[in-house]
Amino acid sequence: MHSKNRFRQFSAHGPAAAATGAAQGAPRDDVAALQTAASLENLAVQTYQMALTLPFIGGPQAKPEVKMFAERTMMQHSEHAAAFNAAVQRLGGKPQTAPDPKYAEMVRQALPAIKTPDDAVGLAITLEDVAAQTYAKDVGLVSTAELRQLFASVAGVESMHKAILLTVQALLKANQPQLIARPPQIAELPSSAGSVGFPDAFCPTAMAAPVEEGAVK
Amino acid sequence: MSIFSRRAKPGGDAAMVISERELSELTRQLDELHESTFPPLCKGLDELTANLGAVVRQPSTRRSFFLGAAGAVALGAAAACSGGQPAAPAASRTPASPPPPQETYPGDLKMVAVAAALENLAVSAYEEVLRKVGTGELGAVPPAVATFVQTAMKQHSDHAQAWNTALSRAGKPILSDAPLSITQQQMALLAAARSVPDVAKFALNLENVAAQTYTAATTNLSDHTAIMTAATIQPVETMHAAILNFIIGEYPIPDTFIGISTALKPDSLAVR
Structure with a gap:
């Protein structure tokens, strides 16, 4: 039918179409998606907690800006976990207090190898990226406008974490840690510092955690 | 002009x-x-x-x-x-009120048009920043700032193209300008900017408006692909905002959740 064809054309097009597929999640997926999100947040809180015990992140060798970032980011992830679990409970589900099993194992294996700020930043980037991609994808999977807003709202913040971490990583790799400062000496920043934090025009979703990955069993 | x-x-x-x-x-x-x-x-x-x-x-x-x-x-x-x-004679009918004028962008398409216009506004704003850089109006511009402007402008152009493709495929006119309620005010603010910090603060506000608009759009769009387009653009706008906060010297992630208080609504579109 003419009108349906036009609707199909619109629906099949767009940068997200291939990554997300057309199917929308059933309401029962809402609880699982929220629990998985909470599990990613729990893992992020645990990881930043551990990172803050490292001398170059939370100890005497740490730059104040780095320590502050780790502390505030950990707090923000804690608030995200609380928000996801509150939504779970409103839907009659059990709050998720455990970390995402897949990425908890990845963190467990990575921790002994973290010897420098660059190592820690790289691990944090992975966790922030997975979280942002998961939530961006979940926006299209959950069944209510309220949940779409929650996932979008948090995806944006994880992306901000990632943007700063990517910039910090670039400065560390360029052996310019002194430029990680607030306010920065912007005249001294390398040109690439202006773009390395946002490498994609559209948030990818290929690394998104499956809805059930962190669900309460 | x-x-x-x-x-x-x-x-x-x-x-x-x-x-x-x-x-x-x-x-x-x-x-x-x-x-x-x-x-x-x-x-x-x-x-x-x-x-x-x-x-x-x-x-x-x-x-x-x-x-x-x-x-x-x-x-x-x-x-x-x-x-x-037999149809009733036209003369005997009660005169019908004229039908309301049809909207150019009905339903979801109005929000899609707002998004396209907002991206065009961002592209034009960054173009204007580059013009100011070229004429020396902003003083010395650090290389990182110039790179930010060029890269963000390109990404906003990509976003505009995505939204305009959606409009085109729906059989609607694409938008190559920014018919929004905020456009005049925003361009006036940019015209008054005289320094890199002025421009960065202006851009930060615009990026925040975009991020909040897309956050809200995920709730007031009904088409799945339109929702996902908003969901995959919003994080990019927040990343722009984080880097602008860094450049200005503010804490780069000031809020735990992206709000919607400054989001543009469908009625922000200045096109019937």
């Missing part, structure tokens, strides 16, 4: 061309209804007419817009079905 006057307006005549195509297609469908399915369809159309008519009067969603087009065919066919009964 409008800042947009430098830019091409390839969609300027698109509405008329597409309307003619739509008219031809609707006419063809109506002919087919008459020729092949007209007799058995009449009974079903009688039952459907009321529902479709309601949909046509309430183009609140994208789906209802397209149902509206189908409904127009159905209503036409239904009117033909009543041919066995």
Whole structure:
């Protein structure tokens, strides 16, 4: 039918179409998606907690800006976990207090190898990226406008974490840690510092955690 | 002179061309209804007419817009079905109030148009920043800031293209400018900027408005692909905002959740 064809054309097009597929999640997926999100947040809180015990992140060798970032980011992830679990409970589900099993194992294996700020930043980037991609994808999977807003709202913040971490990583790799400062000496920043934090025009979703990955069993 | 006057307006005549195509297609469908399915369809159309008519009067969603087009065919066919009964003379009818003017972008398409316009505004704003850089109005511009402007502008252009492709595929005129309620004020603010921090603060506000607009759009769009387009653009705008906060010297992630208090709503579009 003419009108349906036009609707199909619109629906099949767009940068997200291939990554997300057309199917929308059933309401029962809402609880699982929220629990998985909470599990990613729990893992992020645990990881930043551990990172803050490292001398170059939370100890005497740490730059104040780095320590502050780790502390505030950990707090923000804690608030995200609380928000996801509150939504779970409103839907009659059990709050998720455990970390995402897949990425908890990845963190467990990575921790002994973290010897420098660059190592820690790289691990944090992975966790922030997975979280942002998961939530961006979940926006299209959950069944209510309220949940779409929650996932979008948090995806944006994880992306901000990632943007700063990517910039910090670039400065560390360029052996310019002194430029990680607030306010920065912007005249001294390398040109690439202006773009390395946002490498994609559209948030990818290929690394998104499956809805059930962190669900309460 | 409008800042947009430098830019091409390839969609300027698109509405008329597409309307003619739509008219031809609707006419063809109506002919087919008459020729092949007209007799058995009449009974079903009688039952459907009321529902479709309601949909046509309430183009609140994208789906209802397209149902509206189908409904127009159905209503036409239904009117033909009543041919066995004498129609009332026009003079004896109560004068009907004129139909409300049709919106260019009904339903979801209005928010899509707002998004396209907002991205065009961002592109034009960054173009203007580059012009100011070129004329020396901002003083010495650090290389990282210049790179930020060029890269963010390119990404906003990509976003605008995504939204305009959606409009085009829906048979609607694309937007190559920024017909929004905020445009004049925003460009005036940018015109007054005299330094890199001034420009960075201006851009930060615009990126925050974009991020909040897309956050809100995930709740007021109904088409899945449109929702996902908003969901995958919003994080990029927040990343721009984080780097701008860093450049300004503010804490780069000041809020735990992206709000919607400054989000543009569908009625921000200055196009009927």
